[in-house]
Amino acid sequence: MSGSLGTATTVRPPGSDSDLGERSAAQQRTKTPYEWPARAFSLPAVLLVALLLYLPFVWTTYISFTDYNGLGSPVWVGLSNYRDMVSDSVFLTAVGNTLLWVVGSITLPVALGLLIAVLTYGRRFGTLIRLPFLIPYAVSGVAVGVIWGFVLQTQGALGQVLEFLNLPGASTRWLLEGPLNTFIMIGAASWQIVGVNALLFVIGLQSIPREPVEAARLDGATGWTMFRCIVWPQMRALTTVVIGLSIVASLKTFDIVWIMTQGGPGRVSETLALTMYRETFVLSDYGQGAAIAVFLSVVTFAASIIYLRRQLSGRATS
Amino acid sequence: MSRVIRPGFLTLLGLIWLAPVYLLVANASKPAELYDPARVWAPLPDFALVDNMRDAWQKAQLGDSIPSSLLYSTIAPLTAVVLGAAIGFAIVALRLRHGFLWFVFTFGSTIFPLQMILMPLFIGYANTGLYDTRTGMYLVYTAISVPFAAFLMRNFFTGVSYSVFEAAVIDGASTWRIFWRIYLPLAKSALSAIFILQATFIWNDLLLGLTLSQSDDVRPIMPALTSLQSTYGGSALPTVLAGGLLVSLPTVALFLATQRLFARGLTLGQS
Numbered sequence: 073m074s075g076s077l078g079t080a081t082t083v084r085p086p087g088s089d090s091d092l093g094e095r096s097a098a099q100q101r102t103k104t105p106y107e108w109p110a111r112a113f114s115l116p117a118v119l120l121v122a123l124l125l126y127l128p129f130v131w132t133t134y135i136s137f138t139d140y141n142g143l144g145s146p147v148w149v150g151l152s153n154y155r156d157m158v159s160d161s162v163f164l165t166a167v168g169n170t171l172l173w174v175v176g177s178i179t180l181p182v183a184l185g186l187l188i189a190v191l192t193y194g195r196r197f198g199t200l201i202r203l204p205f206l207i208p209y210a211v212s213g214v215a216v217g218v219i220w221g222f223v224l225q226t227q228g229a230l231g232q233v234l235e236f237l238n239l240p241g242a243s244t245r246w247l248l249e250g251p252l253n254t255f256i257m258i259g260a261a262s263w264q265i266v267g268v269n270a271l272l273f274v275i276g277l278q279s280i281p282r283e284p285v286e287a288a289r290l291d292g293a294t295g296w297t298m299f300r301c302i303v304w305p306q307m308r309a310l311t312t313v314v315i316g317l318s319i320v321a322s323l324k325t326f327d328i329v330w331i332m333t334q335g336g337p338g339r340v341s342e343t344l345a346l347t348m349y350r351e352t353f354v355l356s357d358y359g360q361g362a363a364i365a366v367f368l369s370v371v372t373f374a375a376s377i378i379y380l381r382r383q384l385s386g387r388a389t390s
Numbered sequence: 391m392s393r394v395i396r397p398g399f400l401t402l403l404g405l406i407w408l409a410p411v412y413l414l415v416a417n418a419s420k421p422a423e424l425y426d427p428a429r430v431w432a433p434l435p436d437f438a439l440v441d442n443m444r445d446a447w448q449k450a451q452l453g454d455s456i457p458s459s460l461l462y463s464t465i466a467p468l469t470a471v472v473l474g475a476a477i478g479f480a481i482v483a484l485r486l487r488h489g490f491l492w493f494v495f496t497f498g499s500t501i502f503p504l505q506m507i508l509m510p511l512f513i514g515y516a517n518t519g520l521y522d523t524r525t526g527m528y529l530v531y532t533a534i535s536v537p538f539a540a541f542l543m544r545n546f547f548t549g550v551s552y553s554v555f556e557a558a559v560i561d562g563a564s565t566w567r568i569f570w571r572i573y574l575p576l577a578k579s580a581l582s583a584i585f586i587l588q589a590t591f592i593w594n595d596l597l598l599g600l601t602l603s604q605s606d607d608v609r610p611i612m613p614a615l616t617s618l619q620s621t622y623g624g625s626a627l628p629t630v631l632a633g634g635l636l637v638s639l640p641t642v643a644l645f646l647a648t649q650r651l652f653a654r655g656l657t658l659g660q661s
Contacts, residue, residue: 106485107486110481114486116473117473117536123533124533132509204411210645212612213594219413219634223410229413229430229431232430376501
């Protein structure tokens with residue numbers, strides 16, 4: 073697969089690059105006595121992934137070049153599904169919404185998560201204070217969708233609070249107008265994920281060596297200066313991973329939108345994953361759905377490569 | 391000054407975060423006939439949470455789905471964790487040839503959006519008799535959990551000194567024994583962290599369950615629950631909320647009980 077090189081960049085954990093290069097070089101020179109056991113140990117995982125994830129992927133790619141409605145056999149139509157796709161206004165809306173999701177997911181939840189981690193780390197009751205932020209992650213997606221639908225319906229829980237406080241906007245139709253509904257759903261999704269980001273950042277904070285922090289403290293660094301000069305540089309590698317994961321996850325946004333608006337009203341809040349699902353399972357236009365799936369995969373792939381390239385090269389020069 | 395701002399800010403933020411949880415619990419506890427959409431913030435003295443949960447349980451036939459979901463979300467992540475550890479062990483300790491490429495192959499599959507593989511899986515399952523079977527669900531949940539497990543376990547094992555492996559070899563242990571008796575126990579906390587994450591994911595899965603299963607005793611719990619929202623006329627909101635709360639209890643409990651273990655496991659995974 074042409075893409076495998078790119079993924080190599082994706083998964084290389086920060087810090088272990090050099091050691092890894094040496095090892096794989098040494099590995100290719102000398103044949104270890106454990107070649108057969110090694111193969112046996114890796115076979116089940118590789119087989120399972122190949123059969124249940126790669127094979128369907130190949131099939132979907134093929135279907136994207138055909139006209140197929142699930143019955144009979146697919147008819148080869150070349151690039152026609154892709155041509156239809158880019159000239160469809162719903163597709164363009166979905167691209168726009170998906171971009172909003174990406175930008176929204178790498179700003180709000182990451183920034184808030186970092187803020188919560190920094191403010192609670194090492195304090196008394198830190199773990200306890202972080203609990204409210206972690207609970208939403210464990211609540212099931214279906215329940216999350218139901219609650220937020222109920223908070224955000226026109227004159228729902230949020231409207232009632234605004235009315236009670238005499239604030240404007242009490243009768244805003246939160247979920248019924250685009251792009252407002254997309255912004256609102258990004259907020260709801262952030263509610264669910266912030267705690268996990270905070271937890272990941274706390275883990276990052278734990279791994280910062282004590283000495284430079286103590287030295288800086290003796291030099292009189294506090295608060296913001298301490299964070300900017302000592303803590304933040306050490307957190308960069310982890311931030312890269314958190315943002316990378318957020319990009320990939322946000323490009324695939326589906327559940328929360330499906331439960332809250334089903335992409336509506338009309339199709340104004342559809343994301344690419346939703347458009348693909350609707351084309352395939354609601355409209356039975358498998359070829360068209362497959363084309364969007366392939367487009368989305370290529371974009372996800374490209375985004376992770378570009379992002380990680382920049383991050384890694386940035387780190388090398390600094 | 392910051393002595394006031396910091397706790398004040400955290401308290402405010404925490405309250406905002408808890409507000410939807412409060413709404414969930416408060417309204418799930420209201421008797422269906424007394425529920426008033428215009429007064430969702432006010433609690434009612436009548437406490438009907440248990441009745442509502444029982445109602446949701448019966449209407450969505452959760453009794454049939456819970457054993458399946460329990461089965462999937464324990465056995466599938468367990469298998470995935472062991473398989474992920476096995477490939478990590480093969481790459482790091484046994485130095486599988488082109489190990490890094492195999493690793494990339496395994497982890498690279500997480501790039502695909504889930505929706506992309508749904509249709510072919512559905513057709514493939516229909517043709518092989520796996521559709522609407524527990525085996526089929528178990529296989530797909532395992533496959534989906536393997537890449538992440540492989541990723542973290544490979545990372546974890548690179549942190550284990552190679553001399554551990556060499557010493558075991560000198561003692562005459564077989565590779566199988568070294569894996570089960572030395573490497574797996576070493577990785578206990580990383581393994582549990584991955585297990586918890588994947589178990590939560592599988593328990594909460596909606597899409598795969600909707601697509602690949604149908605009958606009451608195979609279908610996992612989330613698709614069963616959504617039937618509450620959509621069945622003709624739908625159920626009263628307190629019932630739906632009570633159902634949502636009920637199915638979230640196991641994962642919330644698991645998370646809260648293992649939060650520290652979880653953090654520790656991931657730390658080790660990154661070293």
